[in-house]
Amino acid sequence: SRYTRARAYVSSTPYNVSSVRARLRAYRGGVELAGSPRGANNIITVRTDGGNRVNLNDSFWFYVPPDWRSGTVTFRVEVNYDNAVPESNIGNNSLSRTVTFRESQELNLVMVPLHLHNHGNRNNPTLSYYATNSAFTSLLWNILRFHPISRINWWYYESAEYPSFHGWPFYNEWDVSTSGGKSAILSAIEWKNFWTWDWVSRLHWMGMVHPSLDTDGGLGLGNRPGWNSWAKMINSHDGWPDWYITGGNSMSHELGHNKGLQHVNCSGNESSGGSTDPNYPWPYPNCRLSAVDTSGYYGFDVHYQIWGLASPTVLSNDPAASSPNQAFPLMGYRRPRWISPYEYCKLLVQYGISCGLFTQFETAQQRLEEAVTSNPLAFADPGELRALQQATEYIAAGGLISITAGTAEFNGVYQIDNPAPDARQEAAEKLGYRRVFGLQVEQPFTLVQVNASGQVLDSREIYLVNDDGEGDVQHFLELLPLAPGTTRVQIRQGDKVLAERAASPNPPTVQLLAPNGGEQLGPGATVRWSASDPDGGDLTFNVLYSADNGQSWRLIGMDLTGDSFEIPSLTDLPGSSQGRMRVVASDGFHTAQDDSDGTFSVPGSPPLAVILEPATGTSAEPGSLVVLQGMATDVEDGPLSGTRLSWRSDRDGDLGTGEELAVESLSQGTHQITLTATDSDGQSGSATVTIYVGTPPTRLYLPILARP
Ligand SMILES: [Zn+2]
Ligand SMILES: [Zn+2]
Incomplete structure (x- = not known):
């Protein structure tokens, strides 16, 4: 397709x-x-x-x-x-x-804005990236260019992810120009994923970093392999050729890591960003896309109209080609980057299509990594897997570790009995991943459960998942069966305790006060609770929303303090007449939770419609082919397709339906082409472009993008 x-x-x-x-x-x-x-x-x-x-x-x-x-x-x-x-x-x-x-798998992607300040200084302006329709068009479509997927299903999680304890009266922001900050925001995405019940299987989580943020040259970071990453949303050519969108290319690169791809050696310093593919420079030396051969592989940019280009760009296999035809492999550091056949083949395998073109050149280790990425549970230790799947009480612990300094900190420890099913699934996958992936350190860091008399009840090596230039400070998130009698959870290196969370004698108590049933939520809706800790400790709160009467939950606020939380954006919440809210109180170890006693209503949101092509201002010869391409996503229904997408010209009337429509009979003149997406409860969103058939008039038309 x-x-x-x-x-x-x-x-x-x-x-x-x-x-x-x-x-x-x-x-x-x-x-x-x-x-x-x-x-x-x-x-x-x-x-x-x-x-x-x-x-x-x-x-x-x-x-x-x-x-x-x-x-x-x-x-x-x-x-x-x-x-x-x-x-x-x-x-x-x-x-x-x-x-x-052959139909490969679809890619499911949710994008989460991150709340950031330059250099982690709260006195600097807040830089949170909120995407517009046109940004989705150009950023997202890169993923389809570079990943061999049959389609991309995407969601936008509008409420930003804040640093932990953001509301507390002390300095605690993320400085993404440092290794620690880069890892901390990846960890934040991983926590949001952890608490939220994925609404589709195989959902990738992508943090959106504002293009103006100082990241010390970093463009993104992604777990290899895994489901979490972030990328800097540089929605421009950024000095590169017109076909190259830096932010979208970075997203594709990070998703490549999620799918198990290593860096390829191009600039020579890729190894500072994790392991490099041992096959490179084979099969194509000097950072080539493929063999330099006049009858060999050439890239061809089928989506050229999205970037406002009149015709497709051809990417040469010769790295000495001149711009705009010059390109280097997606997983290297030299830009501009295009997908090489070698990388494409590796991705095909991960999207369910066999590709043996390069198998003969793979090392045994690479074959093993590929197999584990495809089916991690098959490689998990059976005893550990069973213990994880049968546990009724868990410890979820995450944090950051500085390898060189030998220091560590927790950014979350929760004793819970009801992790999201996909959180348990991803923990199970890590049991497989850790057999072949993960950072090797001389003296391993361990996560240790200790009882009141100081006995070690459980100790296991922490899986340092990242392999993409995370640098000195690495993040981790582990979900483990609780060892009965545990009163302290520690990060150790050897015998040395680097960080510790101790259970106080009593768990906190919490009662959700609002919304508690019967309400109709509107703008400014606020979640309220009352909580106490018998031991007098500080409490933090996570707020989760269910659109299906408590069947599944999604995190809308994390590490909150106080006793209320104003919901930042109702458009984040799937509309429902069966809404419930949950508040989880944490004293740093024990948790307590309470749900709304009854159900409440949340208004449904209209779909977000995006026209991919043609671009506004495009002109076509009378009788020539015009391809209309668009997509829409809806908070309640997810991606919309088929007759839910309808196309109309203000000049020629209804044109047809679907995500892709080829028309050859547009009448001569100026057309406003509107894509209208309608969701299952009849709400609609639309997008419009202006194109010319025949000679364009001299009057300038501006693009119109609408979302009611
Ligand atoms: Zn802030
Ligand atoms: Zn990378």
Whole structure:
């Protein structure tokens, strides 16, 4: 189902021939498909040397419509089919190629803004990144360019993630220009993921970092392998060619780590960002995308319109090519970055499609890593896995460890009996990951459970998950069965206790006061509770919301203090007439929780609609192909598709429905093209672009983006 173009390379003898046309036919099971043949997008001069493949117009290129993109399809290109150019031999004017389309997995992604200040100084302005429609278009679409997924399902978690104890009257912000700050925000994303019940399986969590934040050159950080990462949302070319969007490329790079990809050695300092792929520089030395070969691999940017380009950019396999055709592998540090066949093949395997192109060059360790990433539970220690799955009481502990200083701190310790199912699942996966992944340190750090008389009840090595330039300070998050009798949880290195949380004699008590049933939540809605700690300790609170009467929960506030929390954005909460709220009180070890006694209502939110192409200002020849591409996501329904997306021209009326629609019959003139997405409770959101068919008028039209 992926957006697809076909290219055909041609040559002529004995001289160059100009103004040549070509068309593409498509057959499945010997039956010609609807819409076949299709004309090429360009009319070219055919050269005796076959032309230069980097030059778009030295070859023919074709749009491949959606219903040609499944099953086994034979494509047949026919050059000079109209005999416009007299030829002595037309027997070599056509060529067939049979390909099989296979559906890979979809990618599920939720994006969470992070609340940050430059250098962690609260006196500096707050830098929280809130995406706009057009930012989603350009940032998100990079993931489809570089990851071989059948589609991307995305959600936006609008309320920002704050540093722990942000509300306390002392300095505690994240300084993302330091190693500790970079790890701390990854840890925060991991905690948010931990508390929230993933609403789809295999959900990746991505923290959004404001582009103006000083990150000391860092563009992102991602667990390898895993589900959590963050990236700097630089929604611009950032000095690179027009096809290159720095933030979207960084997201793709971090998701590559999540899928188990290592760095490749390009700039020479990738190893400072974790392990590098031992195969590199094989198979392609000097940071090449592939072998430098005129008949080899070329990148082709099928999504060019999204970046406002008039035609696709071709990426050369030669690293010496000039801009904008020059590119380097996605997992290296040299920019601009494109996906290499080697990386693409590795990702295909993780998205469920076998790809053996490079298996012969893999080390045994790499094969093992790939297998563990695909199916970590198969590699988990069976005893540990059983203990985790059968436990009724757990310790969830996370924190930061400085490797060189030999220091550590907890950023959360909770004794709980009801972790989210996917939190337990991800803990189980880590039991597999840790067999082959994780930072190796000379003297391991351990997480230790101790009883009142100082006896060690349980001790295990802390899995330092990150492998992407986290640097000195590493983060961890472990979910373990509680060892009965535990009164203290410690981080140790050898016998040395680096950090400790001790249980006070009594757990806290908490009562949720509002919303407690019967309410209709509106803007400014506030969650209130009353809590006490018999031991007089300080309490912090997490607030969770359920749209399904307590079946599943999502974290909306963490590490809160005081006795109330104003919900920052109701659009974060799926609308429901069966809403419940939960408050979890923590004294730093024990937890207590209380839910709303009855259900309350939360208004539903309209979908967010995004037009990917055409870009505003685009013009097309009358009768030529215009591809409309868009998507929408809805807080209640998730991604919308099919008839829930409808397209309309203010000039020609209804055009059709779906995420991708090819139209060739737009009338001459200016069109406002509107995509309207409608969710299951009838609310709608729309986006509009202005395009011209024929010669554009001199008057300037501005893009209109609307979300009621
Ligand atoms: Zn702040
Ligand atoms: Zn990296």
